[in-house]
Amino acid sequence: MKSINKFWLFVAAAFAIIGIVLYSFGWLFWQQLVPSEKIILESVSGKHFFYIFSSIILLLGCLILILDGILNVYILPAIKLTAETHIINSVNPSHRIKIEGSSEIIRLAQAINEGADRYENLQKNVDEMIHFARTESEKERNILAAVMSELSEGILICNSDGQIILYNKRSKQLFESGTGVKQERNAQNGLVGIGRSVFGIIEKELLVHALDEIAAGLKEENKNVSSFITVSREDKLLRAEVVPVLNHLKLFTGFILILEDITEQLENEGRFDSLLLSFTRGVRASIAGIRSAIEVVLEYPDIKKEQFDEFTGIIHRESITL
Incomplete structure (x- = not known):
């Protein structure tokens, strides 16, 4: 509505300016006439005033009709086209433009609809691929978790920053065993958990040294596994083996920590x-x-x-x- 008002305000201003310009030229033309010419012009204007006035009104009416046609055929469809394109991009990708206007506007709307169809199909394919990948990843994660749960060793899978992304029940038992008040305190601390730092349960210097050994081994393409002995908060003697996780470019993306309680063995x-x-x-x-x-x-x-x-x-x- 604001756009329509702006259009007609622009038309009114244009007519006003044209009227002022014509009046100025008419006044200057009148001043250049001699008295006898002014009398003749007044006589002709008075005698044929109806025809002159009707011609002016008819001309103005034709101009208004032309402007109204331009408004409805070009301007309003372009405004609607912009609004509906915004709906497709931001609100409803399934929305399609149905518009009347000039042939150029209609062709543009058809092109936008075709582009929206391709985008929606592509988006659906991408969503399906993402859903499939997530499903497969979840299946593999569940299988891995099931296998890990049956292992007698504690397993901690961490990213490159040392955050735990997967662990098994045995690893939690190694660091959070105990009874009574001690068990309750461990549960509150949450030593082992998704997103927690492995450096909170294993001495950082030992783990960093093991990772440095692995990094050196990867550079020389030699041994890429490191191990060390550590003591848990329950005074258990643990043998820890660090195995790197590499991506397809052989770059370090994380590590697996395999923990074994060797207290009883010793x-x-x-x-x-x-x-x-x-x-x-x-x-x-x-x-x-x-x-x-x-x-x-x-x-x-x-x-x-x-x-x-x-x-x-x-x-x-x-x-x-x-």
């Missing part, structure tokens, strides 16, 4: 070493006793029978001990 190994040491000492003592008894018997073959029986008894007892 304790068992310690007990085994202690038992082995005790057994070794016992065996050595028994063998030494048997050896001493045999050496005495061999060195003194004529010893008394009582002494011989005593040494034989020593050999028998030590052999039973073994």
Whole structure:
């Protein structure tokens, strides 16, 4: 509506300016006439005033009709075309322009509709591809999570900034075990969780050093796995293995942290070493006793029978001990 008002305001201003210009030229023309010419012109104008006035009104009417045609055939369709194109771009991509106007405006509307059809089809294809990719990614993620949940090791998958993007139940148990008040405090802290930093649960210096080793190995195309030993907040001794995640350009995009609780293993190994040491000492003592008894018997073959029986008894007892 504002555009229509502006158009007619422009027309009125144009007519006013034209009227002023014509009046000025008419006044100057009148001033140049001699009195006899003025009398003749007044006589002719008065005698044929109706025809002159009617011609002026008819001319103005024709101009208004022409301007109205321009308004309805070109200007209003162009305004509507702009508004409906904005609807397609910002509100409803399925909207199509239905407009009446000049052939040029109609062809332009058809071209816009064809472009909108192609854009909508392309957008649908892109949305379908995105939906399919997300579905497949979610399936693979679920499969990976299912496999990880069955592993005895703790698994933490992190991005290049150290934020956890996937983890399994075992990794949460390694860092958040405990009972009572301790368990409640760990749950509140949320040591292991999506989006949390792995540096909050593992000493940063150890992990950064391991990542530096991996980076150096990748440059030299050698070993690209690093490992270290760390202690959890539950005083568990953990063996950590860091495996890099590379993209199709062989660039570092993240890493996988494989955690194994070796506390019990080391304790068992310690007990085994202690038992082995005790057994070794016992065996050595028994063998030494048997050896001493045999050496005495061999060195003194004529010893008394009582002494011989005593040494034989020593050999028998030590052999039973073994």
